[in-house]
Amino acid sequence: MHTAIQELEKAQLRSDVPDFRPGDTLNVHVRVTEGNRSRIQVFKGVVIRRQGPGSRETFTIRKISYGVGVERTFPVHTPVIEKIEVAARGRVRRAKLYYLRNLRGKAARIRERREPIAR
Numbered sequence: 001m002h003t004a005i006q007e008l009e010k011a012q013l014r015s016d017v018p019d020f021r022p023g024d025t026l027n028v029h030v031r032v033t034e035g036n037r038s039r040i041q042v043f044k045g046v047v048i049r050r051q052g053p054g055s056r057e058t059f060t061i062r063k064i065s066y067g068v069g070v071e072r073t074f075p076v077h078t079p080v081i082e083k084i085e086v087a088a089r090g091r092v093r094r095a096k097l098y099y100l101r102n103l104r105g106k107a108a109r110i111r112e113r114r115e116p117i118a119r
Contacts (some may be wrong), residue, residue, distance in 0.1 A: 009055040014077045016084075022047050022097050023090030023110050026061060028074060029082040040082055043072055046090065046110060048097040050076075062100060069101065089113040 020026060028043045045063030048071070052058050057076040062069060074081060090110035100108050 006054075012055045012077060017076055018084055018086050020047060020050075020059075020084070020086050021090075022050055022095055023092035023113070024086055025088040025090065025110075027085040027087050028061060029084070030074075031080050031082055044087065045070075045072075046097070046100065048100055049073075050095075062097075089115065 024047050026045065026047055030041050030043055032039055032041045043061060043063070045061035047059055048062045049060040050057070055075075055077050058073055059076060060071055060073045062071045064070070089112060091113040092110060
């Protein structure tokens with residue numbers, strides 16, 4: 001890619017994005033504008049996909065709301081996202097967790113990833 005384009009994209013990147021991977025449970029605080037009012041809405045779910053380079057990077061979160069699966073795709077560096085919090089770390093062996101769409105109940109659980117304590 002051209003160097004000038006890379007420099008422009010680098011200025012658009014957010015610095016407050018935490019390190020997260022597919023399988024992690026996130027709380028995404030999204031700014032929702034309804035008419036002339038604006039409020040923060042929290043979308044909590046499991047990351048099933050993260051893809052793309054640089055400013056075009058996106059991630060998809062899946063949650064079950066009233067028995068219906070809801071997936072939402074966010075650009076990582078969008079100003080609509082107020083903040084991203086990692087609620088839990090998940091241990092999975094795939095980069096894309098599309099198989100969760102076909103699982104129900106306890107079968108759709110993801111094991112917790114335990115990280116060593118730095119001493």
